[in-house]
Amino acid sequence: MHVPDGFFNAPVSVAAGAVAVAAVAVSLKGARRELDERAAPLAGLVAAFVFAVQMINFPVGAGTSGHLMGGALAAILVGPYTAVLCLSVVLMLQALLFADGGLTALGINITLLGVVAVLVAYPLFRLLARTLPRRRSSLTAAAFAAALVSVPVAAMVFTLLFALGGTADVPIGAVFAAMTGVHTAIGVGEGVITALAVGAVLGARPDLVHGARGLRAPLVLRNAAGEETEVPAAGTERAPSPARSVRPLWWGGLAATVVCAGFLSFYASSELDGLERVATDQEIIQQAEDSRTADSPLADYGVEGLDDARLSGGLAGLIGVTATLATGTGVFLLARRRASHRDAEARASHGDGRD
Amino acid sequence: MSTAPAPAPEPASLEVSGLAYAYPDGHQALFGVDLTVARGQRVALLGPNGAGKTTLVLHLNGILTAGAGRVSVGGLPVSPPHVAEIRRRVGIVFQDPDDQLFMPTVAEDVAFGPANAGLRGAELDARVHEALRTVGMADAAHRPPHHLSFGQRRRVAVATVLAMRPEILVLDEPSSNLDPAARRELADILRGLDVTVLMVTHDLPYALELCPRAVILSDGVIAADGPTRTLLCDAELLRAHRLELPFGFDPHAVALPDA
């Protein structure tokens, strides 16, 4: 799903780039909070892990195999902000070093594989983990659902972007059906692997799963004779879980993403489809208009914007990009508020050396 | 070698008392450790796997914060206000050189510590060169660490710490994964250093060769403390703490280089 150059027109590429930049900016602040000054080495290693994990193939049957995208897995294991950073770095280096994914499509790739996947998977995981009974199997199930859903939603957003600025004149309904169908199947694979992987980590180092929090036993002093005395833990109490205060943010993010990904693309696809059929019926007008504007310097984008269908396509484009940017800004503002809230919290309960 | 601001009459290089610690996952590793190492001493910290050796090491420079008890280095208590100076004074060489050498080239890696302390330019270059020459790796300055052999990487790891001119050098399993030649080369380097050494190991012959004094850490407490040869000759003691001499090795019969 690494989109190359030329798939999307320049305006959509640039707009997606802006979304990606905003998301990375938010994540940079957030990641410092998730990992404090350990952010660089840990996120670097997790990025290397994501890169390596994309090399693990799992058999899909009929001799073919798929590979993990890793967005949901990274978000569940290290938290959403760090996950976005890791995926962004992986995608950036893949584009620069391995020519995998176009440079102009980097924004689109980061938006789809990083931002959308994480924004869908993480809130869903948190929500399920909180609603289901407190058992390890619940966390595994939540991981499965989160990863499963994240892939087709990313595909839907791809379809949306394609409706806005795809360079091919393909019926959007068909693209939507094909992309969503195929990626739901891929999502099952992603879900199973993610769930099992999260389960494996839960079994061995539960403290490493961002969502799962462990309990602490009091310290015991033992002297040479083997007698033991308990010491009351001094200042090692964990800061109150920030998760509760984040909840509105993730609800908002989830709602916004669902609106963007599902409703808008659905709207766009069905409407465009209908309009395009109308336009084809009125072929004469279309051709007249085409020839009239062929000389215009805007012809290429204009191709997307001149007959009826495309005019509305352009309109939908405007709406879509505005909505995406609005979502991004909203998330950013919320995250800012959360940041200051957590800063205060951190100041209030400073002193846990290891966390 | 040690240019630490010489503190008043002979504070010990390292002083640990009543140290206890449990990891966040609930596992308690230390149950009250007491240990004093005088300046210039070379001490071996012996113990079976899981005895808490690495956990103890991480307390020496304030990476882990004691649940109970205290640690001081050269008279300076290990606590948040002093953490920068403590980390300059305590040079830890970790077990896996891949963990320690994280920069793209050997020179940049050796420069990392002194640069964090504020050194720049020619002074920094000189410091890096001096440290690399001490471990015989000056030629490798501009190579990426993972192109070096394991033994070379271990020596560079020692250089990264020496470049900070530490008060005490702490080595975590320095002889692990080394072939016999690399092992001897490292021993020669360590013997030539004028610095307090705490060597964490379960390689008993190496401890005997390099350290006149040894302590045994077992189940999170210091179980024995004395001359290395005496401890190694006490078969009962070794067995009680899952320590074993290699087949055919007789600590009585070894002629020590500088004991």
Place this chain on the structure above:
Amino acid sequence: MGAGHAHALYRHGRSPVHRLPAHCKIVALSAFVLIVVATPREAVWAFGAYAGLLTAVAAAARVPPGFLLRRLLIEVPFVAFAVLLPFIAEGPRVEWLGLSLSESGLWSAWNILAKGTLGVAGSVLLAATTELRDLLLGLQRLRLPSLLVQIAAFMVRYLDVVAGELRRMRIAQLSRGHRPRGLRQWSTPARTAGALFIRSYERGERVHLAMLSRGYTGTMPVTRTRTAGRTQWAATAALPGVALAVCLMGWTL
């Protein structure tokens, strides 16, 4: 996967292109690709001109054509998509060898193939002439947030280590009779991923400890930078400059 200084696509050399500062090359390539993407697809000749430009750069960098062409294979999945386009796209149709093809679909296919290929070729040239270390320094020069550059640097440093661990785990599985086949075998790669995560994360923790032990406080000390002179900027500007001229001609002709 490459190692340290070098990486899979890097070709050691001393050509003028190799000597240019990395940040100039990144800027030039990004500008070039953006210009290519913004070129109208009807201006077929313009894409020929772009290809000519890249060929000239490849010649100056002494990157053999075979190397460049082999690397273009990464595009294959999208070529498949492009080949489908003329069949599924809408609009007026043309007959060709008895097949009914969509005219706009043909244009789209051409558009994706031409722009995608030029993009990949450009990236391959950058990768082939730029050392990893320089690439990271270049990103730093371009004011990429330092945390991002650090993450990239650690990723690059430990890619081989993590990939090596993955390889050893796989060999261990294979030598104990594991055969990756069928749906029921999914649990093995999944557990591998879980174990690999733990190993990677724990190494990250150890690396962080090693950094802390040497006085790390959250920012990397900057000990080496490379600035670009005006002549070097001018040299790198040649590629996007000419491309821009071509693009403008594509719009007006």
